[in-house]
Structure formats: structure tokens, C-alpha cells
Amino acid sequence: MTENTLYMLKAFFLGCIEGLTEFLPVSSTGHLILIGNWLNFNSGEGKVFEVVIQFGAILAVIWIFREKVAHILVGIVTGDSFSLKFARNIIIAFLPSAIIGVLFLKLIKQVLFQPAVVAVALVVGGFIILWVERRPQTSIKTQNISEITWKQALLVGCAQCLAMIPGTSRSGSTIIGGMAVGLKRTTATEFSFFLAMPTMLGASVYDAYKNHALLTDSDLAAIAVGFMAAFFAALLVVRALMRFVATHTYRVFAWYRIALGLAIVVWMLV
Numbered sequence: 284m285t286e287n288t289l290y291m292l293k294a295f296f297l298g299c300i301e302g303l304t305e306f307l308p309v310s311s312t313g314h315l316i317l318i319g320n321w322l323n324f325n326s327g328e329g330k331v332f333e334v335v336i337q338f339g340a341i342l343a344v345i346w347i348f349r350e351k352v353a354h355i356l357v358g359i360v361t362g363d364s365f366s367l368k369f370a371r372n373i374i375i376a377f378l379p380s381a382i383i384g385v386l387f388l389k390l391i392k393q394v395l396f397q398p399a400v401v402a403v404a405l406v407v408g409g410f411i412i413l414w415v416e417r418r419p420q421t422s423i424k425t426q427n428i429s430e431i432t433w434k435q436a437l438l439v440g441c442a443q444c445l446a447m448i449p450g451t452s453r454s455g456s457t458i459i460g461g462m463a464v465g466l467k468r469t470t471a472t473e474f475s476f477f478l479a480m481p482t483m484l485g486a487s488v489y490d491a492y493k494n495h496a497l498l499t500d501s502d503l504a505a506i507a508v509g510f511m512a513a514f515f516a517a518l519l520v521v522r523a524l525m526r527f528v529a530t531h532t533y534r535v536f537a538w539y540r541i542a543l544g545l546a547i548v549v550w551m552l553v
Contacts (some may be wrong), residue, residue: 290324293505294504294508296512297315297322298336298508298511298516299512299513299516300318301336301340301509302515302517303519305453305485306521307536308408308448308454308537308551309452309531310451310540312337312450312453313404313405314341316396317547319333332505334487334490335491336510337513338483338510340513340517341484342514344479344480347518348479355370372432372433372436373436373481375433376457377478377481379437379440388447388489391448395449398547398553402544402547404450404451405504405543408450408455409538409541411537412455412459416532418463425470426470427470428470433462438464439457439464442456443478450486458471459504459533462497468533
């Protein structure tokens, strides 16, 4: 097996990991960093691979919700009140991370993309999930995605900024953030899916543009392989997750995060 073939196989495997973990509150970026280190996968100085392949997973969501996305886009053009309100909320929730990302993404990748940071974020995030899930059902104020207020959208957007810390989880931040401000679990999950679309599209395009000069032909090929693997893996996860959260809490993912974070700490100390 040639070195290039092995590199592409690693990219494919990491793409599958991305697609399987992007929409679970376990941090896809954290898993990519940990498993990438374990596989000795060198994604380059700019870490573009880890960011851009995430949009492959987002495309899977766009495909699954294509009818609703089309309905909303048509509604925006025709002036439908629900579509306009929904679009407003997505924009409001998107802006905080967009601003922080433009200002600090390069610094974040240089400083925080480390296994130790991932371990701490996994454990802390796990305990936060357990705390939010223990809140009484009377704290739920918003049953449907059409009922989300602009203030709730803004708070979810602020929570999404925390996901720039690897190990925190973008989906975990937005879902648990949504539940913390009164959204029903399934409503928070669906809103997180839609918020991921502009967020990851913006992050992927911006990061690829800023670092295109660093990319070699081999890097581009690896990104393409990882992108496609993430797309097909995410297709399997999204529908399953929506069925799961309809009847289950996120506690199992919280305990998984805590166990993984502690295992990383032990591995680093040994």
C-alpha cells in the first residue's frame, strides 16, 4: 500500500467519524483531533480538512430537510410570516459565531486544537448536559419551532460560540443551549440542524478561502474523500437521532463524553 493510498484511507475514515458525530452532542471536531492524532493524520498547518469536511455532513441535513428548506425559501420570497420569522431567527443565531469566527478562528485553531483541551471540554460539557436534562418539564416554554423568539435564537447563537472550543460540540451547544432557554428537546434539535446550514457553509468557505494557498493536490483530494464520507455517514445519523430524541434524553451522550474525557486524561498521563 502506497503512502498516498494510506493517506486517503485515513481521510475516508475520518470523514465517516465526522458524519457520525457532527449531529451528536459529543464534538465531531474533538473526535477528529483525537483520532487524527492516533492515526498520525497530518491535515496541514491550516487544519482546513477538519473544518471543510463538516459541510459534507451539513449537506446531508439539507438533503433530508430539502422540502422544508424549499418551503421556507419560497415563503421568504412570497412574504410568508412563518418563513420570514424563521429566517430572522436563523440569521440572529448565526451572527455571534460568524463574528467570533472571523476575528479569532485562526488563533483558536493554533491554541485550542489540542487533546488536553478536548478532554476538559468533553467532561465539562457532559456535566452541563446532565444538569440541563435534570431541569423540570415545566421549564419548557416553546413546543414548536415556529414559536421560537428572537431572544431565544440569540441565546442559542451565543451558546454556539462555545463550540469553537474543540470538544464542546456545535450541536451539543445549540441543542442544550436551546433546551436551557425553554425549547422542547426535539424543537431544539431541529433548530440546531437548520442553524448548522449557514454556520458550517460560512465556516467552510471562509476557512478554505483563507488557507487555499496552503493546500496541496493531496490535501484537496483528502478533503474531497472526507467530504463525501461525511455526507453519507451523516445521512444515517440524522434520521436516527430525530427518532431517538423523541423518546429519550441526551444523558447517554453526557456519560459518554465524561468517560471519553477521563480516558483521554489517563492516556495523556500514562
